[in-house]
Amino acid sequence: MSEISRQEFLKMTASAGAALLLSSLETFAKENNATKLRVAVIGCGSVSNRYIPHLQSSAMIDVVSLCDIKYERAVAQKKQYNVNAETYPNIDALLKGVPFDMMVTLTDMQLHGELNKKALMAGKHVWSEKPMANTYAEGKALLDLAKSKNLRLWGAPAVVNSPQFSFMAKCIQEGKLGRLASAHGQYGHTGPGWSSFFYEKGGGSMPDLGVYNIATLTGLLGPALSIMAMTSIVNPERMIDGKGLVKVEAEDNAHILIDHGKGIISHVMCGFNYFDPHGHEAKAQQLHSIQIFGDKGNLRLIGYDWETNGVYLDDSWDNPATLYEKEPGGYLWQEGATKVGESILSKTESKINVEHALHVLEVMEAARKSSATGTKIKMQSTFKFPIL
Ligand SMILES: NC(=O)c1ccc[n+]([C@@H]2O[C@H](COP(=O)([O-])OP(=O)(O)OC[C@H]3O[C@@H](n4cnc5c(N)ncnc54)[C@H](O)[C@@H]3O)[C@@H](O)[C@H]2O)c1
Numbered sequence: 001m002s003e004i005s006r007q008e009f010l011k012m013t014a015s016a017g018a019a020l021l022l023s024s025l026e027t028f029a030k031e032n033n034a035t036k037l038r039v040a041v042i043g044c045g046s047v048s049n050r051y052i053p054h055l056q057s058s059a060m061i062d063v064v065s066l067c068d069i070k071y072e073r074a075v076a077q078k079k080q081y082n083v084n085a086e087t088y089p090n091i092d093a094l095l096k097g098v099p100f101d102m103m104v105t106l107t108d109m110q111l112h113g114e115l116n117k118k119a120l121m122a123g124k125h126v127w128s129e130k131p132m133a134n135t136y137a138e139g140k141a142l143l144d145l146a147k148s149k150n151l152r153l154w155g156a157p158a159v160v161n162s163p164q165f166s167f168m169a170k171c172i173q174e175g176k177l178g179r180l181a182s183a184h185g186q187y188g189h190t191g192p193g194w195s196s197f198f199y200e201k202g203g204g205s206m207p208d209l210g211v212y213n214i215a216t217l218t219g220l221l222g223p224a225l226s227i228m229a230m231t232s233i234v235n236p237e238r239m240i241d242g243k244g245l246v247k248v249e250a251e252d253n254a255h256i257l258i259d260h261g262k263g264i265i266s267h268v269m270c271g272f273n274y275f276d277p278h279g280h281e282a283k284a285q286q287l288h289s290i291q292i293f294g295d296k297g298n299l300r301l302i303g304y305d306w307e308t309n310g311v312y313l314d315d316s317w318d319n320p321a322t323l324y325e326k327e328p329g330g331y332l333w334q335e336g337a338t339k340v341g342e343s344i345l346s347k348t349e350s351k352i353n354v355e356h357a358l359h360v361l362e363v364m365e366a367a368r369k370s371s372a373t374g375t376k377i378k379m380q381s382t383f384k385f386p387i388l
Contacts, residue, residue, distance in 0.1 A: 034101075037341045040065035040094055040124075042115060043106030044073040046194055047129065050334035051106060052081045060342045067094040091115055095122045102152075102344065104337045105129055108197035109207055113138040120145050120153065125344060127337040130156040131207045132354075136362040136381065143354055152344060155357030157306060158336035159216050160387055163329035164308045168220055168292065168299050169388045176315055178296025183221060183266035185213025185290050187304060188274025191238065196246045198272070199238050204250030206231070206364045210270030214256070214360045216290055216305040217268065221260040223359055223382040228375075229256040229367035234273045256367045282307035306333040355383035 039061055041048060045068070055061050063083050066074040071089040078087055088094040094103075095118065102125040105112050113133035116126045120142065132155030133139035139155075146153040159165055171177060187209040192198050198208055206214075218224055231251035240246050252272040259265055278285040282304050289308075290301035297315030301308050307328070314321035336352055343350040359381045366377035 034345070036060055036062045037102060037345050038062050038064045038098075038100040039102050039104055039337070039341060040067065040100040041077075041104045041106060042067045042091060042094060043108075043129075044068040044070075044077040045106065046192075047106050047334070048077055050332075051104060051337060052077060052083065054332065054334050054338050055104070055341070056081065056083070058338045058342060060345050061338060064098050064100050065094055067091065091118050095119070095124075101125060102127060102337075102341055108195065108203075110134060110197055110200065110202035113142065116142055116153065117145065120149060120151055123149065123151065125152045127154050127340055128156065130211045130357070131361050131364070132357055133361065134202050136358065136365050139358045139361045140381075143358060146354075152340070152354075154336065154340045154350070154352055154354050155361070156336050157212050157215055158333060158339065158352055159212055159305050160219050160351045160353075160356070161335065161339065162305070162308065162331045163327075164301060164311050164325045165216065165219065165305070166388055167311055167325045168290075168301070169386060171297070171299060171313060172220060172292070172294075173386065176297050176313065177292065177294030177299065180221065180262070180264045180292070180294045182264070183217050183290070183292040185210075185217050185266065185268040185305070186270065186274075186287075187213055187289060188269070188271040189276050189279045190274070191235075191252065191272030193239065194241050196238070196240045196243055199240075199246060199248040199250055199252070201249045204231075204254070205252050205270045205272050206254050206256070206367060209272075210254055210256065210268050211360055211364065212304065212306050213268040213270065213290065214258070214363050215356065217258060217266045218260070218359060218363065218383075219356065219387050220292065221258075221264050221266055222262075222385050223260070224258045224363050224366075224379050225261050226259045226379060227256060227363055227366035227370055227377045229254060229370040231255075231368060231371040234271070251368070251371075254367060254371075256363070258363065282309070285309065288312075351387065353383055353387065355381070356387065359383050 067088040068074040074087040103119040105128040231254040234253045256268045285303035288300040292299045300312040303309040310323045310326040312321040340350045362381045370377045
């Protein structure tokens, strides 16, 4: 605890829970001679603009390395965010460079599995942007590898951390919706224009967008037992910055039906051709992107599940629906790596669960298989439920 004093730390977090965390932090520091978790960021593109400042905002984390195959991007981010970090042009140089504890993977989706494996092999914990691997089998092998080396691995998204997710989980558990029946999730915009990997094989609107709704709905209604889906390519070509016209190979439109058991069925639609004037900006978004129905009530989440503007609970024949949890309550969608990094230091368990991320990965793979074969696909994986 050389970097922050007890007083500063308590002031910063101002809660009784913090005192508990502090004592476990002190124990960790004594046992491991560690004061901060050293983090390496690989992939210094668009999303790193959200991750780097968030990681820097934690008193428990030091960003010590930045890496990008477009090396000038690593150098630019170091300068932009004034990071006291070494910069590297590839993962091999990164792993041979200054020591670190956890790698944060923010590269093109298709490379996550390969890069995460290299980091685990080198003894690093890993937080990966979604998806954590290209296939369920690859993801499962990564988790087995992490476990065999006593390392931690996590996959985005962090939606289970939001107060709105907690509120919805509580309503369901308290029976406010009665017998659960159906749910719907949707997330779409007109698609990213800055990188082609979103449209190449292994990309697509499911791992980029649908992944949030699938994580939310399985997180609230339970693991999927089976999947049926239809996916399509609506727009066969895309104009990409600096690259020109590229061929679209991954689905840019997907409808996924999830059987959660006990008769509960949910539906997710996601795509890169959905006009929405709010696009990526969630602040003013009023769309009810998640809706959950039971026979005594329904929940309608406003805005996106990764950054929402509240949840309506409608459970009265006489009174209008009430809006709850209008404020983010400190939650930010880009907080996953920071939160799990802090959980390593404090030896606490994060709400974000890698088995859940792996399950979501299997749902997306099953959806592709279902669409290609016209059949219902049985799921193999599951995760600890309820999450909260
Ligand atoms: N952009 C967003 O708003 C956003 C939000 C949430 C999640 N994500 C996820 O974050 C990931 C990255 O998305 P992005 O929008 O930042 O993409 P991006 O194209 O802007 O950035 C990716 C970066 O990774 C680098 N890279 C590629 N291969 C590499 C390798 N082998 N080693 C090192 N660096 C490599 C690229 O040069 C590029 O700078 C994706 O999984 C995406 O789904 C993005």
